[in-house]
Structures are given as C-alpha cells and as structure tokens.
Amino acid sequence: MEEQNMLTTTADYDYGDTTTMQYDYDYDYDYEDELCNKTDVVHFGAIFNTSFFSVVVALSLLGNILVVVILAKYENIKSLINVFTLNLAVSDLIFTVGLPFWAYDQVNGWTLGETACKAVNFVFYVGFYSSGILVIMMTIHRYVAVARPLSNLVSDTKGFYGILASIVIWTVSPVLASPAVIFYKVMEQDLRMYCDYEDHYWKLWGTYQQNVLFVLTLLIVCFCYTQILCRLYRPNAQRRRHKTLNLIFTLVVVFFVGWAPYNIVIFLRSISLHPQPAVDSATMSKTCESYSKPLDYAFYVSRFLAFSHCCLNPVFYAFVGVKFQSHMKRMLKGWGRHRRNSIPRRSTRLTITSITSGEEFSF
Structure with a gap:
C-alpha cells in the first residue's frame, strides 16, 4: 500500500505546461483527481485571458496602425529611429495576431489543425523576439545619440543602418522562433486537443531562451539609461533634464514591472519539468495547494502584464515624442x-x- 501511494515519475509530478507562450491546461493531470484539482485555475485562465487580451488586441491594433500611418504619411522613412519605430510597430502587430487564436484555444481547445498550430506559434514567437531585439537596438541608439551625437549611426540619412538593422531583426527572430515549426504538435489529453511542444526539452529551451533575452535586455537598458542619466546631470543639459528623467524612469519601471514577474514565474514553473524526487500523495496535495496553483494564477496575471507591451510600445516609443x-x-x-x-x-x-x-x- 505504501508503494502505491508513492509518485515516482516526473510526469506525475508535472504541474502543467511551462512553456512561456502557451495557455496552461495542465494536461498532465486529471482535473477530477483529488490530489490536484485545477479546474478552477483553468476556468480563471479562460475568463481572464479572453477578457483582458481582447482589450490588449484592440489597443495594440489602434496604436500600432496609427504609428505606421503617421510614419508613412509624415516622416522620412530612411531615418534610423523611424526605421526602428516602424519595425517595432510591425513586430507588435505580428505579436498581436497570435493572441485571438490563444484566447480561442483557451476556451475551446485547439481545433484548427497542426499546420495552424505551427504557423500561429511561429508568427507569435517571431513577433515576440523581434520586439525584444528592437527594444535593445532602440535603447543602444538612444545611448549613442547622447554619448556621440555626431556618430554616423545618428546622422545616417541614406538608410544604410536602417536596412542593416531590419535584415538582422527579421533574420534572427525567425531563427529563434523556428523550434515552434519543428516541435509544436497537436495532441489530445482528457478528450481535448491542445497545441504544445511535444518534448519537455524544448519547453525548457523556450523558457530559458526568453529568460536570457529578458536578462540581456535588462542589463543593456540599465547600462544605457544610467549613462544617459549621468550625462544629463552635466550643467549644459539642465534645460530638458526634468522631462527626460521622467521619461527614462517611466520606461525602466514599465519594462521591469511588465517583464520581471513574468520571467520569474515561467522560470519557477520550468522546475517541474526537471526530474523530481519521489513524493507521497499528502505531500503532493499540499504542494499543489500552496505552490502549484498560486503559481498558475500568478502566471496568468504576469503574462497579461508582459504581453501588454504590444499596446504600450506605441505610447512610449512614438507618441511621447514631440x-x-x-x-x-x-x-x-x-x-x-x-x-x-x-x-x-x-x-x-x-x-x-x-x-x-x-x-x-x-x-
């Protein structure tokens, strides 16, 4: 009897899908199982994601389409900063395309077939990674504009650096997103279809890849804006100091508040994909209530905050400009x-x- 109460496999201890871009159905569990019933978590995720992502999609489409229209109608598209802004708007629109499919998936399961499963997730990851790369590039460009205002990177009017940056962005981000095309599958669990990584190894790869991107972006943002702030405290920068300081402070706070909780949560959830020691049913039930379920709720909320960047980027990187x-x-x-x-x-x-x-x- 004692041996029957022991849970010795990793799959038995898996508290759900830890991929950072998938909705959490926790298919490794039977929701009627008394040890870890997560039906309430799934219902919360369906209502929460459908409601809030609808708002995000509407605001993102409005803001980013306005950015594209204004750039095309009034601005010199060869300017490097305008190239960055245009690419960021396109990237956010690509990112936004995947959200309605995931809201549908959350409520109904994946009924659109494997080709759509691969395509939607690939497009979404391309938007995600290209947006992160662009934030890094735009931060570095701001630093160079302050530190070396006469640099060719700042004064380029022929569009060479803009073309080069665009090639890098739309080459690197599809490469980073390519595992979605290869390893995403449509599978069935508990009479419901879902679209996810087939192998736990690639789930971990997707999680840690995004953690690395966040840490790298955070380091670059902190370094560049710290250097900019140091230069703003020089006497000749007094005139515009207050407004610029407020903008920089807002950018850093919004970036950290939006992405730090999300990356912490997905890292903690990835731990369950590693081999786990054997535990009895009482320990598993206690862990479910005190750790796994609260972490799932935190995942839904933190992901909404992080994914809201697609509708906030137009505000901070475009419309705050004079x-x-x-x-x-x-x-x-x-x-x-x-x-x-x-x-x-x-x-x-x-x-x-x-x-x-x-x-x-x-x-």
Missing part, C-alpha cells in the same frame, strides 16, 4: 476639416432639393 504628437494633431485636424467640408456640400444639395420641392426643412 514630432509624433504634432503629426497626430495635424492628422486629426485634417480629418476634422474633411468632415466639416463634406457637411456643407451635402447640406447645400439638400437645401436646393427642398426648395424645388416646395417644402421647408431645417438642417
């Missing part, structure tokens, strides 16, 4: 003038018609 604000006002005024000009023409036509018909109307 030029973008000016272009936005100009575009809105143009739409307003067009609307006002169209109304009198329609009113004049209607007034003539009413006179010829012998009837009087007020418009």
Whole structure:
C-alpha cells in the first residue's frame, strides 16, 4: 500500500505546461483527481485571458496602425529611429495576431489543425523576439545619440543602418522562433486537443531562451539609461533634464514591472519539468495547494502584464515624442476639416432639393 501511494515519475509530478507562450491546461493531470484539482485555475485562465487580451488586441491594433500611418504619411522613412519605430510597430502587430487564436484555444481547445498550430506559434514567437531585439537596438541608439551625437549611426540619412538593422531583426527572430515549426504538435489529453511542444526539452529551451533575452535586455537598458542619466546631470543639459528623467524612469519601471514577474514565474514553473524526487500523495496535495496553483494564477496575471507591451510600445516609443504628437494633431485636424467640408456640400444639395420641392426643412 505504501508503494502505491508513492509518485515516482516526473510526469506525475508535472504541474502543467511551462512553456512561456502557451495557455496552461495542465494536461498532465486529471482535473477530477483529488490530489490536484485545477479546474478552477483553468476556468480563471479562460475568463481572464479572453477578457483582458481582447482589450490588449484592440489597443495594440489602434496604436500600432496609427504609428505606421503617421510614419508613412509624415516622416522620412530612411531615418534610423523611424526605421526602428516602424519595425517595432510591425513586430507588435505580428505579436498581436497570435493572441485571438490563444484566447480561442483557451476556451475551446485547439481545433484548427497542426499546420495552424505551427504557423500561429511561429508568427507569435517571431513577433515576440523581434520586439525584444528592437527594444535593445532602440535603447543602444538612444545611448549613442547622447554619448556621440555626431556618430554616423545618428546622422545616417541614406538608410544604410536602417536596412542593416531590419535584415538582422527579421533574420534572427525567425531563427529563434523556428523550434515552434519543428516541435509544436497537436495532441489530445482528457478528450481535448491542445497545441504544445511535444518534448519537455524544448519547453525548457523556450523558457530559458526568453529568460536570457529578458536578462540581456535588462542589463543593456540599465547600462544605457544610467549613462544617459549621468550625462544629463552635466550643467549644459539642465534645460530638458526634468522631462527626460521622467521619461527614462517611466520606461525602466514599465519594462521591469511588465517583464520581471513574468520571467520569474515561467522560470519557477520550468522546475517541474526537471526530474523530481519521489513524493507521497499528502505531500503532493499540499504542494499543489500552496505552490502549484498560486503559481498558475500568478502566471496568468504576469503574462497579461508582459504581453501588454504590444499596446504600450506605441505610447512610449512614438507618441511621447514631440514630432509624433504634432503629426497626430495635424492628422486629426485634417480629418476634422474633411468632415466639416463634406457637411456643407451635402447640406447645400439638400437645401436646393427642398426648395424645388416646395417644402421647408431645417438642417
């Protein structure tokens, strides 16, 4: 009897899918199992993700499409910073494409076939990694612009560095996302289809790859902005110091608050994919209630905060700039003038018609 109560396999101890980009169904468990019933966790994830990701998708589409339109209509697209901003908007739009599919998957399971499974996850990972790479590049560019304002990297008007950066971004990010095409499969568990990495090794690879990207980005952001702040405290930088300090502080705080909890949670959840010591049923049940289930709830919340970057990036990397604000006002005024000009023409036509018909109307 004692041997029957012991859980000796890693699969028995696995508390759920630890891939950082997949919704957590915890297919390694029977939800009716008294040891670790996670039905409430799955229901929470379905409601939470569907509701909040709908908002993220709407705001991301609005903000990033506006960025693309403004850049195409008013800006010199060869400028390096504009190339970065355009690529970031495109990257966020690509990232956003995958969210509705995952919201559907969370509620209904994966019913779209294996080709769609691979394609959706590949596109999503491309958007994820390209966005991270772009944040690194834009941070370095800001540092160079302050430290060496006469550098060719800052004054390039022919678009050479922009083309080079674009090639790097859209070459490296598909390579990093390629495991999704090879190792994602549609599988069935508990009469429900799901799309996930077939092998635990690649789940760990995906998790630690994103942890490394976060740590690298955090180090570069901290170093570059620290150097920028040191230069802003020079006497000749007094005039714009306050506004720039506020912007830098906001960027760092939003980046850290958004991505640090998420990366900590996915790292902690990846531990369950490693070989685990044998535990009895009482220990497993206690661990489920005190550790595994709270970690699953934290995963849903922290992932929402992290994935919200696709709708926050347009605000922090585009619309806070004076030029973008000016272009936005100009575009809105143009739409307003067009609307006002169209109304009198329609009113004049209607007034003539009413006179010829012998009837009087007020418009």
